[in-house]
Amino acid sequence: MDEALLRDLTPGVLAVLVRRGADFAAAEDAVQDALVEALRVWPADPPRDSKGWLVTVAWRKFLDATRADTARRRREDLVDDEPAPGPAPAADDTLQLYFLCAHPSLTPSSAVALTLRAVGGLTTRQIARAYLVPEQTMAQRISRAKRTVSGVRFDQPGDVATVLRVLYLVFNEGYSGDVDLAAEAIRLTRQLAARIDHPEVAGLLALMLLHHARRAARTLPDGSLVPLAEQDRSRWDTKLIAEGVGILQAALARDRLGEFQAQAAVAALHADAPTAEETDWVQIVEWYDELVRLTDSPVVRLNRAVAVGEADGPRAGLAALATLDDSLPRHTAVAAHLHERDGDLTKAARLYAEAARKAPNTAERDHLTRQAARLNTHGRL
Structure with missing residues (x-):
């Protein structure tokens, strides 16, 4: 059973139902039911047209739910107008779905959760595990988000900048549980880049690839952080770096600079340096x-x-x-680093310890604590 295929098809199927007139919340529920049915049926009887099968089953699930809901009698005209089964339409509304899930009326956390559910095809349980919150909490967040966007017209123009910011938030969450959010953000951004010709979309994809290329060198086996200057650069993924640089160069050539392209340019300069000492800091500034x-x-x-x-x-x-x-955030840690480089080790140690107390996660706290201990030990020698 190709679960990756199901996740790729999910946004297009959901978009078809919304385009036909289903409200977003009901359509999303119907698509999830269709995915469950696919997991049950496809291993023994795979369809010739996967998307068409999902559209047909999801539409029927939606109609069944609508007919059963006496509070929604006003939809009877829609119910009686069931499209005939057949190949899925060639039109791709996935881009509009991105815009809908990143609607300005949603909070950033809700937009991220809804994007992962509706566009990414992840289950509520997977998203909850990734964000280390109870499944019920995430279900409530997603339900509120679906209700918020259910009244939004599907043909309204979307804001690319908002979509990119949501995807960037997903990427920055990294990974936890059984879902690698960084990899998922890259997959979704690739999908978006295939549908919209925009230099900032390319810039964000390049930025993600360049950062992700350093992932293997970013931590030690015990989970402790390795600063960029101390990373083993032989462990960086050169294929991802080459792809990211190529995408960035093509975007910059269009002379429509945006913040994600500029951030990617900084990442590319770090990736281009054979050693930390050879980093072109002047260009980075x-x-x-x-x-x-x-x-x-x-x-x-x-x-x-x-x-x-x-x-x-x-x-x-x-x-x-x-x-x-x-x-x-990180102001104290930066001050500690600069004071250490300036030779004031006593002040740097104090600032590292202070920064550790403010750290947002255990890995960063432990790293800063070790930095303070290192300088305090050096001072006693």
């Missing part, structure tokens, strides 16, 4: 200047301060850091 111009994001300015510290020395980096709000 220039790309961060572009990102500041595009986004004016405090997080971008924080990352730029790190790059300035590498390109122009730690005191220049500290001067750039001094202009930022010290309540920013």
Whole structure:
């Protein structure tokens, strides 16, 4: 049974039902029922037209549910107008489904959950495990999201930037449980890139590939973090790097720069350096200047301060850091790093320990704690 095929077909099938007039929540339930039926039937009797089979079964599931719901008698005209079984329509509404799941009326967490369920084809249980929350909590989140978008017209133009931000949020969750969210985000972004010719879609795909290429070197077997400068670059995936750089170069050639292309350019410069010492920090600062111009994001300015510290020395980096709000996430960790490079080991150790107490996860906390301990040990020698 090819579960990957089912996941690829899911958004197109859901889009057909919504296009025919089913409200989003009911259509999504019907598609999930059809997927369960496919898992039961296909191993012994695989269909010749997989998508057409799913559309037919999902539509019938939707009609059955509608007929059984006396509160929805107003849909009788729709119920009596069942399309004849046959090949699935060639039109692809998957792109509109992306826009619907990333609707501005949804919170980011709800948009992510709905995208993984409706476009990614993941079960509620899989999504809950990936986000380390109870299945009931995730089910409620998805149900609220479906109700929110059920009244949205399916032919309204969507916002590409919102879709990309949702996919980026999925990617940044990494992986946990039985679902690799980073790989899932890449799969969905590839799918989106095949449907829309947009340089920022390409930029996001390139960014994901370049970051994902370093994944094997990012942690030790015991789960502890390995900073970029200390990673074993022989473990980086050169095929993913080459693909990401190629996609990025094609996007940049279109001269419609966006933030994901600029972020990917920074990642490409890191990937291009044979060693940490050979990193072109001057160019990286220039790309961060572009990102500041595009986004004016405090997080971008924080990352730029790190790059300035590498390109122009730690005191220049500290001067750039001094202009930022010290309540920013990772601000204390960056200050610790720059003070260590500037030779103030006592202050750096104190800041590492403080940053560890603020760390958002165990791996980062343990890494910062080790950094503080290393400097404190050095000071006692």
